[in-house]
Each structure stands twice: as C-alpha cells, then as structure tokens.
Amino acid sequence: MLFHVRMDVQLPPAMPAAQADELKKNERELAQGLQRSGKWRHLWRIAGQYANYSVFDVESVDELHTLLTSLPLFPYMKIEVSPMCRHPSSIRDTDT
Amino acid sequence: MLFHVRMDVQLPPAMPAAQADELKKNERELAQGLQRSGKWRHLWRIAGQYANYSVFDVESVDELHTLLTSLPLFPYMKIEVSPMCRHPSSIRDTDT
Amino acid sequence: MLFHVRMDVQLPPAMPAAQADELKKNERELAQGLQRSGKWRHLWRIAGQYANYSVFDVESVDELHTLLTSLPLFPYMKIEVSPMCRHPSSIRDTDT
Amino acid sequence: MLFHVRMDVQLPPAMPAAQADELKKNERELAQGLQRSGKWRHLWRIAGQYANYSVFDVESVDELHTLLTSLPLFPYMKIEVSPMCRHPSSIRDTDT
Amino acid sequence: MLFHVRMDVQLPPAMPAAQADELKKNERELAQGLQRSGKWRHLWRIAGQYANYSVFDVESVDELHTLLTSLPLFPYMKIEVSPMCRHPSSIRDTDT
Amino acid sequence: MLFHVRMDVQLPPAMPAAQADELKKNERELAQGLQRSGKWRHLWRIAGQYANYSVFDVESVDELHTLLTSLPLFPYMKIEVSPMCRHPSSIRDTDT
Amino acid sequence: MLFHVRMDVQLPPAMPAAQADELKKNERELAQGLQRSGKWRHLWRIAGQYANYSVFDVESVDELHTLLTSLPLFPYMKIEVSPMCRHPSSIRDTDT
Amino acid sequence: MLFHVRMDVQLPPAMPAAQADELKKNERELAQGLQRSGKWRHLWRIAGQYANYSVFDVESVDELHTLLTSLPLFPYMKIEVSPMCRHPSSIRDTDT
Amino acid sequence: MLFHVRMDVQLPPAMPAAQADELKKNERELAQGLQRSGKWRHLWRIAGQYANYSVFDVESVDELHTLLTSLPLFPYMKIEVSPMCRHPSSIRDTDT
Amino acid sequence: MLFHVRMDVQLPPAMPAAQADELKKNERELAQGLQRSGKWRHLWRIAGQYANYSVFDVESVDELHTLLTSLPLFPYMKIEVSPMCRHPSSIRDTDT
Known part of the structure; x- marks a missing residue:
C-alpha cells in the first residue's frame, strides 16, 4: 500500500552541531x-x-x-x- | 529533471455527461x-x-x-x- | 485498517428537490x-x-x-x- | 453526548527526558x-x-x-x- | 448547556427578491x-x-x-x- | 456599545508557577x-x-x-x- | 469613534453593464x-x-x-x- | 504617494523591562x-x-x-x- | 519605482471561446x-x-x-x- | 531556466550582533x-x-x-x- 509523505525538518537553532550531525x-x-x-520507495x-517528498510502500498504517x-x-x-x-x-498495475 | 505536481480536478456541475466523458x-x-x-513518471x-500526485521527468520548465x-x-x-x-x-543516483 | 474521514456536502442551490431527494x-x-x-464503522x-465524521475499517486504501x-x-x-x-x-487491542 | 476531539501534542525541545516520561x-x-x-470512548x-483523534461521551460540556x-x-x-x-x-440509535 | 454559534448568510445573487423576503x-x-x-439566548x-454571533442554551447537542x-x-x-x-x-453560577 | 472579544492565553512554558499563579x-x-x-458583560x-469568548459593553472603543x-x-x-x-x-431593544 | 474598514467588491460576471453602472x-x-x-473620513x-481601505468616524457601531x-x-x-x-x-489628540 | 501599513509588535517575553522601555x-x-x-500621515x-494601522506619505518606495x-x-x-x-x-484630489 | 505583481486569471467556464480569444x-x-x-519590465x-509574475517600473502608484x-x-x-x-x-544601482 | 524565489529571513533574537554581522x-x-x-539574475x-524576491537562472533544479x-x-x-x-x-525570446 502506498502513502505519500511530506516531511519538514526544523532543528532548534541552539542545538550543538555535533548533536545535529x-x-x-x-x-x-x-x-x-x-x-x-x-x-521507503x-x-x-x-x-x-x-524538506522531502517521500513514497512509502507498507503492509499497513501501523507499519507506516x-x-x-x-x-x-x-x-x-x-x-x-x-x-x-x-x-x-x-x-x-501498480506504480511504485 | 523531476517535478512534483498535484492536480485537483473540478468539473462544473452543469457540464453534460457526454462532454465530461x-x-x-x-x-x-x-x-x-x-x-x-x-x-509522466x-x-x-x-x-x-x-485529485492526483504526479512526478514528471522533463528537460526543462518550458517542457513541463x-x-x-x-x-x-x-x-x-x-x-x-x-x-x-x-x-x-x-x-x-537518480530516483525516478 | 482504520481511516478517519470527514465529508462536507455542498449541493448546488439550483438542483431540483426531487433530484436531491x-x-x-x-x-x-x-x-x-x-x-x-x-x-463504515x-x-x-x-x-x-x-457534514460528517466517519471511521472506515477496510483492507486497503484501494478499497477505501x-x-x-x-x-x-x-x-x-x-x-x-x-x-x-x-x-x-x-x-x-483494536479500537474500532 | 458525543464530542469529537483532536489533540496535537508539542513538548518543548528543552524538556528533560525524565520529566517528559x-x-x-x-x-x-x-x-x-x-x-x-x-x-473517553x-x-x-x-x-x-x-496527535490523536478521540471521541468523548459525557453528560455535559462542563464535564468534557x-x-x-x-x-x-x-x-x-x-x-x-x-x-x-x-x-x-x-x-x-446511538453510535458510540 | 451553552453553545457559541457564528452564522454567515450567503444568498445566491440570482434568487428572486420575493423568495428572499x-x-x-x-x-x-x-x-x-x-x-x-x-x-436562542x-x-x-x-x-x-x-452574519451573527449567537448563544444557544439547549439540553443536548441533538437539540442544537x-x-x-x-x-x-x-x-x-x-x-x-x-x-x-x-x-x-x-x-x-451560570452566565446565560 | 457591544463588542465581541475572543482571548487566547499562551503562557511561556518556562514561567515559574508562582508567577503564573x-x-x-x-x-x-x-x-x-x-x-x-x-x-465585562x-x-x-x-x-x-x-481561551474565552467575552462580550463587553462600553462607551467607546478607547474605553474597550x-x-x-x-x-x-x-x-x-x-x-x-x-x-x-x-x-x-x-x-x-438591546441584547446585553 | 474611528473604524478601519476594508471593502472588496465582486460583481457577478453575468451582471448587465447597465445595471453595474x-x-x-x-x-x-x-x-x-x-x-x-x-x-466617511x-x-x-x-x-x-x-477594493478600498476606508476610515469611518461615527457615533456608534449601530450607525456604522x-x-x-x-x-x-x-x-x-x-x-x-x-x-x-x-x-x-x-x-x-484625535487623528481623523 | 500613500502606503497603508499594518505593524504587529511582538517583544520577546524574556526582554528586560528596561530594554523594552x-x-x-x-x-x-x-x-x-x-x-x-x-x-507618517x-x-x-x-x-x-x-498593533497599528498607519498611512505613510512618501516620495518613493525606497524612502518608505x-x-x-x-x-x-x-x-x-x-x-x-x-x-x-x-x-x-x-x-x-488627494486624501492624505 | 519597481512593483512586484502576481496575476491569476480565472475566466468563467461559460464564456464563449470567441469572447475569450x-x-x-x-x-x-x-x-x-x-x-x-x-x-511592464x-x-x-x-x-x-x-498566472504570471511581473515587474512594473512606474512613476507612481497611481500610474501602476x-x-x-x-x-x-x-x-x-x-x-x-x-x-x-x-x-x-x-x-x-537599480535592478530593473 | 528561470526560478522565482522568495526568501524570508528570521534571525533568533538572542543571536549576538557580531555573529549576525x-x-x-x-x-x-x-x-x-x-x-x-x-x-542570481x-x-x-x-x-x-x-525578505527578498529573487530570480535565478540555472541549468537545473539541482544547481538551484x-x-x-x-x-x-x-x-x-x-x-x-x-x-x-x-x-x-x-x-x-527569453526574459531574464
């Protein structure tokens, strides 16, 4: 089953570089x-x-x-x- | 070059079925x-x-x-x- | 698999009452x-x-x-x- | 009486893990x-x-x-x- | 039980004046x-x-x-x- | 003169409890x-x-x-x- | 009393020119x-x-x-x- | 030339009162x-x-x-x- | 003076093709x-x-x-x- | 290829002036x-x-x-x- 996912990342400005890396x-x-x-197709x-656009191909919503x-x-x-x-x-038939 | 496209279709309710088909x-x-x-990848x-999510793989914005x-x-x-x-x-290397 | 669905209905004001019924x-x-x-759980x-809030319990996104x-x-x-x-x-274990 | 509730949780990034737990x-x-x-039905x-979607079944808005x-x-x-x-x-008759 | 209600009215421009009246x-x-x-308190x-702001005082959501x-x-x-x-x-005790 | 007011309160998470109280x-x-x-009617x-919904009954915008x-x-x-x-x-005649 | 007003006009495209004029x-x-x-200050x-931005100077909300x-x-x-x-x-003292 | 300006001020809660004053x-x-x-007309x-609504009367966008x-x-x-x-x-002729 | 302008065109679906042309x-x-x-720079x-993005280079807002x-x-x-x-x-010095 | 870009800058209020400079x-x-x-055309x-409006003229999305x-x-x-x-x-032929 396919799910379209958009992820936007926002790291706190105060996070030390080593931790972010x-x-x-x-x-x-x-x-x-x-x-x-x-x-993660x-x-x-x-x-x-x-940010990214992703497509996941999973067995269930729980797995996602x-x-x-x-x-x-x-x-x-x-x-x-x-x-x-x-x-x-x-x-x-299936566009993965 | 890849472009993510979302298309939402809205046909006028008064459009005759034959024209819509x-x-x-x-x-x-x-x-x-x-x-x-x-x-149209x-x-x-x-x-x-x-509505649909699509990915296009084209040479230029003009072509898209x-x-x-x-x-x-x-x-x-x-x-x-x-x-x-x-x-x-x-x-x-390229995720099409 | 459970999906939360919200449906908002908007009938054209000009639709004859018989057709709407x-x-x-x-x-x-x-x-x-x-x-x-x-x-349709x-x-x-x-x-x-x-409008309504609904919960569907289906085998797949396609079925939904x-x-x-x-x-x-x-x-x-x-x-x-x-x-x-x-x-x-x-x-x-499952809240349907 | 039924109420549909959506809750989005946002813990401060600086909260110590022990406090969050x-x-x-x-x-x-x-x-x-x-x-x-x-x-909490x-x-x-x-x-x-x-975040969660919840349905509450209460006697009054005050109780909710x-x-x-x-x-x-x-x-x-x-x-x-x-x-x-x-x-x-x-x-x-009642969909709880 | 008190409910705050906002109503925005939009009559179709083509509605005959007699019908609107x-x-x-x-x-x-x-x-x-x-x-x-x-x-309707x-x-x-x-x-x-x-448009109007209203307050209703009713026994239940169904009644509202x-x-x-x-x-x-x-x-x-x-x-x-x-x-x-x-x-x-x-x-x-109750602000109606 | 009546004014409808909505107030949403957001205290900083770091505010000491004594100060908040x-x-x-x-x-x-x-x-x-x-x-x-x-x-404050x-x-x-x-x-x-x-948050709250309030109705104020004042002499002027300045007073509000x-x-x-x-x-x-x-x-x-x-x-x-x-x-x-x-x-x-x-x-x-006046709904206060 | 001063009120800031924004008005956006939208005439139906089908309105005859004479009526619009x-x-x-x-x-x-x-x-x-x-x-x-x-x-209308x-x-x-x-x-x-x-569309326009306007400032009205009136005695009361009712008058406005x-x-x-x-x-x-x-x-x-x-x-x-x-x-x-x-x-x-x-x-x-008063900016009208 | 006239420009309508809206300014919303948000001072950081942690700013010392003396600095804010x-x-x-x-x-x-x-x-x-x-x-x-x-x-600043x-x-x-x-x-x-x-927050404020303001009207500026300036010679150019650069000046504004x-x-x-x-x-x-x-x-x-x-x-x-x-x-x-x-x-x-x-x-x-000119409403300043 | 430069102004950034975005124009979105929406012709009524019922407009005859000849009129649109x-x-x-x-x-x-x-x-x-x-x-x-x-x-129209x-x-x-x-x-x-x-829709289009445009840049205009004019003497005043009135001219625009x-x-x-x-x-x-x-x-x-x-x-x-x-x-x-x-x-x-x-x-x-000036980016037109 | 041309891309329209809008950038809004938000520096943390606590950033030292030297670092910002x-x-x-x-x-x-x-x-x-x-x-x-x-x-950067x-x-x-x-x-x-x-904030700024910018136009970039690049060979590909990757380059942008x-x-x-x-x-x-x-x-x-x-x-x-x-x-x-x-x-x-x-x-x-090309408006750069």
Whole structure:
C-alpha cells in the first residue's frame, strides 16, 4: 500500500552541531536501510527547503507509523501523510 | 529533471455527461502516452479525492508547462508544481 | 485498517428537490449497507453542518477509495482522509 | 453526548527526558482510567503525528472541559472540540 | 448547556427578491420564537456583515442541531459551533 | 456599545508557577470587578482551550482598549475584537 | 469613534453593464455624501484591486452598520471592520 | 504617494523591562518626528492589540523602506505594506 | 519605482471561446505595448498555472493602478501588488 | 531556466550582533558573486520586510538547490521556489 509523505525538518537553532550531525547520520543510515528494504520507495529533496517528498510502500498504517516514529529526526519534523491508490489512467498495475 | 505536481480536478456541475466523458477519455489517452514516453513518471490517485500526485521527468520548465497546459482537463484543474532534486540520503543516483 | 474521514456536502442551490431527494435516498441505502458490513464503522453528524465524521475499517486504501467514490453524493462532497492506527494508551487491542 | 476531539501534542525541545516520561506515564494512566469508565470512548493515533483523534461521551460540556484540562499533557496540547450528534443515516440509535 | 454559534448568510445573487423576503420573514419568526423560549439566548449582528454571533442554551447537542437545521436560511448559511462552559473567573453560577 | 472579544492565553512554558499563579489571581480580581461594573458583560470558557469568548459593553472603543490592555494577562494573550450591534430579528431593544 | 474598514467588491460576471453602472453611480453619490458629512473620513483605492481601505468616524457601531448596509454595492462586498483608537505615540489628540 | 501599513509588535517575553522601555521611548520619539514631518500621515492603535494601522506619505518606495527599517522596534515587528491611490469616488484630489 | 505583481486569471467556464480569444488578443497587444515602453519590465509565466509574475517600473502608484485596471482581463484577475526597492546586496544601482 | 524565489529571513533574537554581522557579510559576498556570474539574475528587497524576491537562472533544479543551501543565512530563511517559463505575451525570446 502506498502513502505519500511530506516531511519538514526544523532543528532548534541552539542545538550543538555535533548533536545535529549525529542525528543526521543516524537518520541517513536508517533511511537508507528502509530504502533498500523497499519500504521507503522514493525520497526526493524539495528544492530550496529542508524538506522531502517521500513514497512509502507498507503492509499497513501501523507499519507506516512505526517506521516514521522510529526516525531519529521525528521529534523535529512536521509530517503529513496522504494515502494513495492506483490511478485509473496509470499504465501500470501498480506504480511504485 | 523531476517535478512534483498535484492536480485537483473540478468539473462544473452543469457540464453534460457526454462532454465530461469525452474530456476524461482524451485526458486518459494523452496521460498514458506521456507515461509511456517516460515524461509522466508517476501518477497516483489521492484517496477519496478527484485529485492526483504526479512526478514528471522533463528537460526543462518550458517542457513541463507545455505538457501540463496540453491536458484536456487543464482548464478545470488547480495545479501546484514543486521542483525536486536528488536527496542526499537517497540510495540511488537518480530516483525516478 | 482504520481511516478517519470527514465529508462536507455542498449541493448546488439550483438542483431540483426531487433530484436531491433521490440522491440522498440512494446515499442512505448505500451508507447503511456499508455500516451493516462493518466497513463504515462509525458515522456521526457534525452539529450545525451538512457534514460528517466517519471511521472506515477496510483492507486497503484501494478499497477505501472505491467505497468513497461509489457514494451517490461523492461529486458534491469535499473529502479528507487521515490514516489512523492503534494508540499506545488505548485499553483495547483494536479500537474500532 | 458525543464530542469529537483532536489533540496535537508539542513538548518543548528543552524538556528533560525524565520529566517528559513522567508526564506521558501520568497521561496514559489517566487516559486509560477514562477509557475504562466509558467517558473517553475512542482514542486513535493519527499516522505520522504526535496527535490523536478521540471521541468523548459525557453528560455535559462542563464535564468534557474538566476532563480535558485535567490531562497532564494539557498545557502542551492544541485541542479542537466538535460537538457531534446521531447521523440520520446511521443504523444505530446511538453510535458510540 | 451553552453553545457559541457564528452564522454567515450567503444568498445566491440570482434568487428572486420575493423568495428572499419570504425566507427572511420565516427565519425571523422562527428566530423570535426560539428567543422567547429561551433556547436562542443571544442574537447579535456582526457590524458590516450579513452574519451573527449567537448563544444557544439547549439540553443536548441533538437539540442544537435540530434547531439550527430547522432554520429557513440553513441551506444558505455557513455555521460554526463552539461548546462553552462556565468560566472560573465568572461572577455568576451560570452566565446565560 | 457591544463588542465581541475572543482571548487566547499562551503562557511561556518556562514561567515559574508562582508567577503564573500571581498573574491569574490578579487577572481574576480585575475581571470580576469589571463584570460587577457591567463593563465585562459576559465571560465564557471555550471548551478544551485556555481561551474565552467575552462580550463587553462600553462607551467607546478607547474605553474597550484601555480595559483590555489593563489585564495582567494582556502580554500573553492573542485578542480579536468584533464590533456588534442589535440584530433586526432580536426580540429585545438591546441584547446585553 | 474611528473604524478601519476594508471593502472588496465582486460583481457577478453575468451582471448587465447597465445595471453595474447604475449601482456604481448610486454608490458614488452616497459615498460622496457621507464623505462631505465627515462620517466617511477617508477613502483610498488599494492598488491593483477592486477594493478600498476606508476610515469611518461615527457615533456608534449601530450607525456604522447602518451606513455600510445602506451602500448599493453592499450585497456584492466582503467587508472587514476593525475598531481603532488613539495611538499613544500620536502627535494629535484625535487623528481623523 | 500613500502606503497603508499594518505593524504587529511582538517583544520577546524574556526582554528586560528596561530594554523594552528604552526601545518604546526611542520608537515614540522617532514616530513623532516622522508625524511632524508629514511622512507618517496617520497612526492608529488597533483595539485590543499591540498593533497599528498607519498611512505613510512618501516620495518613493525606497524612502518608505528606509523609514520603516529605521524604527527601533523594526526587528520585533511583522509589517505589511499596501500601496494606495486616489479613489475615484473620493471628494478630494488627494486624501492624505 | 519597481512593483512586484502576481496575476491569476480565472475566466468563467461559460464564456464563449470567441469572447475569450478576443480578450486574450487585446490583452496581449496592450501587454506588449507596455513592455516596449519599459513600464511592464518583466513578464513570466508561472509553470502549470494560468498566472504570471511581473515587474512594473512606474512613476507612481497611481500610474501602476491605471495600467493594471486598463488590462482587458482585469475583471477576471486576482492581483497582488508588492512594492520593492533596491536590495543592499545587489551589485547594481537599480535592478530593473 | 528561470526560478522565482522568495526568501524570508528570521534571525533568533538572542543571536549576538557580531555573529549576525558576520553572517550577513558572508551572505552578501556570496550573493554578489552569484549575481556577477549571472546565476542570481535579480535581487529585490520587499518593502518593509526582511525578505527578498529573487530570480535565478540555472541549468537545473539541482544547481538551484545547491546555490540556495550554500547561503550562510539558509538555516534562518523560509524559502519558496516557483518554476517559471517564457510568457506567450512576452516581447523577448527569453526574459531574464
């Protein structure tokens, strides 16, 4: 099942650089593992913003929520989730 | 180059069914041709809405604008375009 | 899987009363069938508005979209869908 | 009487983890007691957010306000309340 | 129980004057009856707008919804309802 | 002259409890004096929020502004003022 | 007493030119009479919009509402009213 | 040339009272000088808010920007500027 | 003096094609004349929308308003005007 | 390819003046270099705001994103990007 997710990151200006770097490094590793597993199907940077558009391919809403809240940057993100389904004009049976 | 596009369709309630069907049939044919060419890279229905999230892969902004305004439903759509680029945490060189 | 849905209905002022009544009668029959099947788990009127809050319990996003777009009033509704999951403080394994 | 409530929690980034844990533990205990009493009829997590949709079943608006303001997380929540009533298409006399 | 209600009226520009006058006359009669009964406790015009702020004193949300939807202008109004309760700094036991 | 006022209070999370209590105690005393004088005609709590709907009955806009800015919580409040007048469907000459 | 008023005019596209001209002519005459009387103290066009910022100097909110609703264009305007008072840094006792 | 300006002031709660007083004193002196020069043509307090509506009469946009950014409170203000011109229904050649 | 202008065009769906074409032809001729005169300094299409970002270089706000309201599409446009001035980091004395 | 960019700067009130000055100095140098290279084609101050409208002329979205995120003030800016293309009524082949 596909979900469209937008994440906007806002780190507190007072966060020490070392802590921010550690957070981002852990975030990247987790994100890359989820991409390799096929759960985090797409990940694009929105130009000019500390934000991304993503597409997740998961078995259930619970699985999606568990993945999102496990992200190290979760406490610093505003997240919007939109469930998606196959478009009747798509040329594919499933557009992942 | 990748662009994230959201399209919301609003047909006038008074439009005759035959005219609406003709518009949608033409829209589908054009959309499927653009998908086959690789320009309209993704097309997903947003659940519960007459709307879609799409990803276009084009050579320039001009090409994107020409494609969008050539859609038969263009006069009845609200369209938002967001330029996207490769995310530093992506595991792919280009995530199309 | 549970989805929170808000539906706001807006019939065109010029719609003949007979047509509106027919639409509402068909909507009610379909809505009641879906409630009996357990798919449309809750249906509440929002006080003072021609709108409702609903909870759907479906197998997939595709099933939800098919149900919503099959409603006779769908062309006249603004619909917002929010995926939900079990709350960690809930006293139930599944709160339907 | 049924009320639809949305709660968005925002803890200050600088709050010590121990204080946050204590708050959440107390919140959970109170929430579970209210669920057992039937006052907090439904409690769902909104996917990807530190937020919930809830349904309360209370005798009066005063009772609802007293319950909500007694929550340990109340000072850190944005709360929206919508009064609801039986929907004419519901198959139940009361849909709690 | 007290509810704060804001009503914004928008009559279609094409509505014949006679029909609008009939609607307003019926609305006024019903509104005055509800005021006399004590259900529609306050009714104020918002300066410069075809809108009002009202306070209703009813037994339940159902009663409020039934009153509001019985208004002849209901199909032409946007209505927002806010449940209210006694303020701890009020000098009265009940401020109706 | 009647003015509809909505006040939303937002105390800084870091404010010491003693300071907050002192502010609220002074606010209450001033609010109750203004209610007794008839200037602060109504004061209702909005359910689930640290906010109120109020109605002031004053001689002039200047008097209203002086009253509002004299409130101890004024620096921590977001205030919206709407001038109101007698509604043509009111059953009273003046609905205070 | 001074009130800041913003008026946005929206005439229906289908209104015959003669009717629009008649409305505007009557509006102008009334507006100029109110300016001469000192009630409509300032009237400025907002650049690029069919809208104005105005300042009214009236005895009461009721008088303001009566003036605004007597305007021929009132049914086609969106109006926002903000009560104003003397600014403590003003160099005038009353800035009309 | 006339410009409509709205200024909303938001001082940080943690600013020492002496610093705030100094800022306000300097702001007042500058504001009064600009009023005497005729540049800051009107200055009104918005009732119930730490905000003002102003009208500036300047030679150019550059001059306006220089004046606004020279205000001691500028770093703590949200400012909106709307260019205005003579209204065709005005009874004055220039309504300053 | 430079003004940033955004124009969004919305033609009524029921407008006959011939009338729309005539309007657009006249609009183009006037727009091109103003560009040649240097008044309409820049004109860009916003991708995917029937809208443009423009920069005007005029002597006064009155001249800007006269130009904008003389456009044949003016009655069908939503227009937002922002006054601009030289940026302190610009490498040009005047960036037209 | 042209992109319309709006940047709103918000420095934390607690940032030491020396740090702010250093940031602004570096920002200016980088901005001027990008203007000289032709990448940052226009840079205008929005009157009364710590904000600018800019036009970038770049080879790709990736290049735009790299430029924007390299700005020293990037962590303190809210940035909105709109892709633009040649307007059919433009008198130039490319309006940079």
